[in-house]
Amino acid sequence: MSVDEWIDDARRTERLVSIYQRADLLADLDELDLAIDVARRANDVDTLADLDTQWQATAQTFSNSALHIRVRGLSSDEIRALKAEASLNRSELDETSAAVISAATVEPKLSTEQVLRLVSTIGDAQVVKIAQAVSDACLLPAEVSNG
Numbered sequence: 001m002s003v004d005e006w007i008d009d010a011r012r013t014e015r016l017v018s019i020y021q022r023a024d025l026l027a028d029l030d031e032l033d034l035a036i037d038v039a040r041r042a043n044d045v046d047t048l049a050d051l052d053t054q055w056q057a058t059a060q061t062f063s064n065s066a067l068h069i070r071v072r073g074l075s076s077d078e079i080r081a082l083k084a085e086a087s088l089n090r091s092e093l094d095e096t097s098a099a100v101i102s103a104a105t106v107e108p109k110l111s112t113e114q115v116l117r118l119v120s121t122i123g124d125a126q127v128v129k130i131a132q133a134v135s136d137a138c139l140l141p142a143e144v145s146n147g
Helices: 003-008 025-041 045-064 076-088 093-104 112-122 124-139
Strands: 014-020 066-072 105-107
Touching (some): 066 093, 066 124, 076 093, 093 105, 112 124
C-alpha cells in the first residue's frame, strides 16, 4: 500500500464517553455505602443483604440512565473556524465550547442548543467529560490501552 492510499483510508480519532441522566443517584449510593459499612461492623447479616439488594438496584438504575456519546477529533483549522464564527455571532464562550462539542459529536449528533441544554440540566461536570473526550480525540495519539 502506498502512502497516498494509506492517507486516503485514514480516519480521525474517535472516543466514546458516557454521561448519566440520573447522576443524582450517586448520593443514594453514597448513603447506602455508609449504611452497609454500619451493618458490616454490627455483623447484621439480614440488614446487609437488604442494603446490598438496594445498592444493586440503585446502581442498575444509574447505569441504565447512561447516554453514550461518540466524538471525533477536529482539526485546529476546524476549531479556529468555529471560534471565529461564534465571535462573529457575538456568542458567549459557553456557546463557543458548545459549538465545538456539537461539531465533534458523531453519535448521537448533538446540536449546539442540545449541548447548552445538557449544561443546564446535568451540569458542567458531566459536559466537561464530553469536552475532555473531544480534547483527547483532537490531541492525544491514537493508541490502544491495555484495558
